[in-house]
Amino acid sequence: MTSAIVATGISKSFGDVEALKALELDIPEGAFFVLLGPSGAGKTTTLRVIAGLETPDTGTVHLTGIDATKATPAERDLAMVFQSYALYPKQTAAENIASPLRARKLPKSEIDAQLKRVSELLHIEELLNRYPTQMSGGQMQRVALGRALVRDPRAFLMDEPLTNLDLKLRVEMRTELTRIHRSLGRTFLYVTNDQVEAMSMADQVAVLREGTVQQVGSATEIYDHPANRWVATFVGSPRMNLLKCTANGRLEGDGWTLPNPGFGIQGERPALFGVRSEDLSLDVREESASLAGKVYAVEPLGDRTLVDVEIGDQRVIIKAAPTASFKIGEEVRASVDLDRVHLFDADTESAIARA
Ligand SMILES: Nc1ncnc2c1ncn2[C@@H]1O[C@H](COP(=O)(O)OP(=O)(O)O)[C@@H](O)[C@H]1O
Ligand SMILES: [Mg+2]
Structure with missing residues (x-):
C-alpha cells in the first residue's frame, strides 16, 4: 500500500529541549491516523515539521513517495487545522471558508458550490454570514474545519481541533469527523491528547512520548497489547x-x-x-x-x-x-x-x- 506521509529519523530541538528524537511515522494513504500523546510529547512539532512550518534538525519527510523535506508549505499541499481557530476576525464565516479558494482565483460559481458542499457537511449553513465574534467556540471550530475542507489537499493535518469544545459537541464532532473522513477518502493525520478520541476515531494510532513513538497499531491492538508499561497506563481509564x-x-x-x-x-x-x-x-x-x-x-x-x-x-x-x-x-x-x-x-x- 502507498504511504501518504513518511517521516524518517526526524529530530528537532529548541535550545536544550529535544522535542523530537529520531521520530518515525508511516501513514497509509486514506487512513484516519491519530498521533496520541500527553502535552509536551512533540505532537504539534511533528505536524509542523510535516507541514513544512518547522525545519527538522535531521531526517526526511516523504509525501506520496516524493522527498518533500525541502519543499515549501504551499508545495506540500497539506491543509492544517489548528487548535486555535485562527479565523480572520474581519471576515464572515463564508469569507473565511472561501479564502483558500479566492487565493487561487477560482470563479465565483465554483467558490459558491464548494461553500455549499462544505457548509452542508459541517451543518453550518446558518452561520455563513456571521463574524467570528458572533460565534461560539464550537461554531468557530467548525468554520476553521470548513476552511480546511474546502480545499482538496493531499492530506489534512489536525492539531487537537476539538479540545476547546464542550463535551457534548466534542462527542458529536468525533462522529462527524469520522463521517467526513469516510466521505472524502483523504488521509487524516489527527493529533490529540485524549485517548478516548483516539480510540473512537482512529484506523491507526501512534503513541508519542517525549518525542519518540512508543507503539503504532489499531486502537484495539494498543489497548489489548500495550508495548510497554507507559503505554499500558497511558491508554485506558481507569x-x-x-x-x-x-x-x-x-x-x-x-x-x-x-x-x-x-x-x-x-x-x-x-x-x-x-x-x-x-x-x-x-x-x-x-x-x-x-x-x-x-x-x-x-x-x-x-x-x-x-x-x-x-x-x-x-x-x-x-x-x-x-x-x-x-x-x-x-x-x-x-x-x-x-x-x-x-x-x-x-x-x-x-x-x-x-x-
Ligand atoms: N518554538 C518553540 N520554542 C521552544 N520550545 C518549543 C517550541 N515548540 C515546542 N517546544 C517544546 O517542545 C516540546 C514539544 O512541544 P509540542 O510539539 O508543542 O508538544 P505537544 O504538541 O505534544 O504538546 C515541549 O517541551 C515544548 O515546550
Ligand atoms: Mg500541541
Whole structure:
C-alpha cells in the first residue's frame, strides 16, 4: 500500500529541549491516523515539521513517495487545522471558508458550490454570514474545519481541533469527523491528547512520548497489547492496575500468587503484573486464579461501580456492576481473566511476550 506521509529519523530541538528524537511515522494513504500523546510529547512539532512550518534538525519527510523535506508549505499541499481557530476576525464565516479558494482565483460559481458542499457537511449553513465574534467556540471550530475542507489537499493535518469544545459537541464532532473522513477518502493525520478520541476515531494510532513513538497499531491492538508499561497506563481509564511481582513458573507478589499463563521467562526475575479493571471480577466463584484482598473504597459511577481493593501493600481498581454493594474493609476475592493479563520487565518496562 502507498504511504501518504513518511517521516524518517526526524529530530528537532529548541535550545536544550529535544522535542523530537529520531521520530518515525508511516501513514497509509486514506487512513484516519491519530498521533496520541500527553502535552509536551512533540505532537504539534511533528505536524509542523510535516507541514513544512518547522525545519527538522535531521531526517526526511516523504509525501506520496516524493522527498518533500525541502519543499515549501504551499508545495506540500497539506491543509492544517489548528487548535486555535485562527479565523480572520474581519471576515464572515463564508469569507473565511472561501479564502483558500479566492487565493487561487477560482470563479465565483465554483467558490459558491464548494461553500455549499462544505457548509452542508459541517451543518453550518446558518452561520455563513456571521463574524467570528458572533460565534461560539464550537461554531468557530467548525468554520476553521470548513476552511480546511474546502480545499482538496493531499492530506489534512489536525492539531487537537476539538479540545476547546464542550463535551457534548466534542462527542458529536468525533462522529462527524469520522463521517467526513469516510466521505472524502483523504488521509487524516489527527493529533490529540485524549485517548478516548483516539480510540473512537482512529484506523491507526501512534503513541508519542517525549518525542519518540512508543507503539503504532489499531486502537484495539494498543489497548489489548500495550508495548510497554507507559503505554499500558497511558491508554485506558481507569488506568491499568500494576502489581510488583517475581515471575517464573508462577507470578508471586505481596500476599498473592497466580499461575504464569505462559509468559516467556528465563529463570526468576522481578516484573510488573498488569491487569485492567474490567478483567478482574468480584463475582464470587471458586477459582484458582484469584487475588484475595480487602475493600479500600467504593466509587459508584452510575453505569458501573469502581471498587478499590487492597492486595498486600498495593491496590487495584475493579470494575463491578452498578448494583454491586461492597463495604469498606470487607474481605473479597477477585478472579482474574488470565487470557487478558500483562507482564512487564521490571527494568526495561517492555511487555514480556507469551511463549
Ligand atoms: N518554538 C518553540 N520554542 C521552544 N520550545 C518549543 C517550541 N515548540 C515546542 N517546544 C517544546 O517542545 C516540546 C514539544 O512541544 P509540542 O510539539 O508543542 O508538544 P505537544 O504538541 O505534544 O504538546 C515541549 O517541551 C515544548 O515546550
Ligand atoms: Mg500541541
